[in-house]
Amino acid sequence: MQTLHLFLPCAAGVETFLAQEVQSICGITADDLRVLRAGVMVRGNWRFVLLLNLHSRLAQRVLVEVAYAPYRQEQDLYATASAVAWEQWFTPKQSFKIEITAQHSPLKSLNFAALKIKDAVADRFREQTGVRPDVETRWPDARIYSHLTHEQLTLYIDTSGESLFKRGWRTDKGDAPLKETLAAAMLAASGWSQGDGSANNPNGWCDRGIPVYDPCCGSGTIAIEAAQIACRIAPGVMRRFGFEKLLPFAPREWQDLLTQARAQQCAPRAKVFGSDVAFRMVDFAERNAERAGVSSAIEFRGGDALQRMPPTEHAGVMLVNPPYGERIETAGVAGPSGSRESAQTQDGDFFAQLATHWKKNYAGWTAWMLTPDLKLPSRMRFKESRRVPMWNGPIECRMFRFDLRAGSMRDKPALK
Numbered sequence: 476m477q478t479l480h481l482f483l484p485c486a487a488g489v490e491t492f493l494a495q496e497v498q499s500i501c502g503i504t505a506d507d508l509r510v511l512r513a514g515v516m517v518r519g520n521w522r523f524v525l526l527l528n529l530h531s532r533l534a535q536r537v538l539v540e541v542a543y544a545p546y547r548q549e550q551d552l553y554a555t556a557s558a559v560a561w562e563q564w565f566t567p568k569q570s571f572k573i574e575i576t577a578q579h580s581p582l583k584s585l586n587f588a589a590l591k592i593k594d595a596v597a598d599r600f601r602e603q604t605g606v607r608p609d610v611e612t613r614w615p616d617a618r619i620y621s622h623l624t625h626e627q628l629t630l631y632i633d634t635s636g637e638s639l640f641k642r643g644w645r646t647d648k649g650d651a652p653l654k655e656t657l658a659a660a661m662l663a664a665s666g667w668s669q670g671d672g673s674a675n676n677p678n679g680w681c682d683r684g685i686p687v688y689d690p691c692c693g694s695g696t697i698a699i700e701a702a703q704i705a706c707r708i709a710p711g712v713m714r715r716f717g718f719e720k721l722l723p724f725a726p727r728e729w730q731d732l733l734t735q736a737r738a739q740q741c742a743p744r745a746k747v748f749g750s751d752v753a754f755r756m757v758d759f760a761e762r763n764a765e766r767a768g769v770s771s772a773i774e775f776r777g778g779d780a781l782q783r784m785p786p787t788e789h790a791g792v793m794l795v796n797p798p799y800g801e802r803i804e805t806a807g808v809a810g811p812s813g814s815r816e817s818a819q820t821q822d823g824d825f826f827a828q829l830a831t832h833w834k835k836n837y838a839g840w841t842a843w844m845l846t847p848d849l850k851l852p853s854r855m856r857f858k859e860s861r862r863v864p865m866w867n868g869p870i871e872c873r874m875f876r877f878d879l880r881a882g883s884m885r886d887k888p889a890l891k
């Protein structure tokens with residue numbers, strides 16, 4: 476079978492978790508992959524392409540590298556793209572699109588660079604087959620990704636189509652939904668879905684039945700990802716992929732992998748809970764969970780995080796993507812109604828009150844919070860036991876871990 480070089484982009488900060496995930500999906504060792512910034516490079520084959528699209532929760536897409544060459548000017552891009560055997564991947568009757576990204580490229584216009592690559596692909600097809608394929612920018616049959624660095628061009632054929640964070644179950648979005656890939660990254664970083672390498676937690680707390688709870692669940696992304704993991708539902712079972720239109724695609728092989736994935740589904744060992752102060756959000760979350768096939772594996776409730784008591788007597792892991800900034804204000808007892816203070820102060824109050832509530836009622840739990848606010852631990856008068864850098868799109872965030880033990884928190888005045 477032909478060896479392929481695959482590149483799986485991911486959010487910055489997620490690379491090591493993705494590398495671990497790729498190893499377990501493909502049954503390979505660390506020697507078969509390279510961890511890069513915001514992505515992982517894997518040596519594999521077409522079967523890996525299908526498996527990774529179907530099972531990866533952390534990758535944004537699966538790209539097959541088809542060219543890697545130096546360039547100085549647009550003509551070099553044309554020459555490199557002309558030399559690729561595109562006819563092995565799609566036919567001239569199919570449409571295509573060029574996506575382009577660059578880091579420190581000396582070229583003046585990325586649009587012009589993309590145009591040169593597009594011409595090279597179309598001209599090659601005309602020379603080989605007498606027919607020029609059409610360009611289609613909205614729903615192309617084939618997507619070609621090109622990346623320019625200071626002096627290198629890399630060309631990839633995309634096998635995912637729509638980005639992999641689109642699992643196919645979300646129609647109710649809420650106001651600021653977390654991408655599914657990032658919710659999965661939070662679960663991996665917390666050690667709930669992936670082991671942390673220690674003898675204490677080799678496979679992830681999920682396998683040990685440790686409950687997980689998101690008290691600001693919004694449209695339910697973290698809880699739904701967690702429940703699918705607990706039920707071993709592959710993230711790609713309910714969506715279509717770009718590879719289905721590419722020439723190497725063999726429907727039988729794909730159907731076999733889907734059948735195997737469905738056969739792995741099981742009853743969850745761990746319980747999953749979510750709640751939100753906005754009943755509209757709880758409604759969204761319930762409908763999303765229904766479509767994701769996990770409504771019986773999650774208990775959603777309405778209620779203020781400052782008042783909700785632990786959903787289960789067994790201490791577990793809380794994962795929170797709390798409200799912040801102007802887009803999503805805190806609501807409930809610490810929210811703006813009845814207060815004329817600034818949003819910043821209200822947020823400060825919310826987090827200080829949340830810390831008090833947790834300290835009193837959640838002893839034994841571990842809480843992980845994803846936030847762009849680097850002063851959050853001080854606002855909560857907590858000392859974090861870990862901080863994991865993670866990017867939410869362009870926003871630099873931290874995941875802070877707080878080990879909640881009654882009376883053990885650092886007692887210092889909250890930052891305002």
Ligand SMILES: C[S@@+](CC[C@H](N)C(=O)[O-])C[C@H]1O[C@@H](n2cnc3c(N)ncnc32)[C@H](O)[C@@H]1O
Nearest residue numbers: 652653691693694696752779780798805806807
């Ligand atoms: C950033 S959003 C979470 C988005 C969620 N991760 C998703 O993917 O949809 C923050 C959520 O916190 C909720 N919220 C605000 N104040 C709250 C409070 N006092 N108690 C519980 N939830 C609250 C908001 O309604 C909002 O849904």
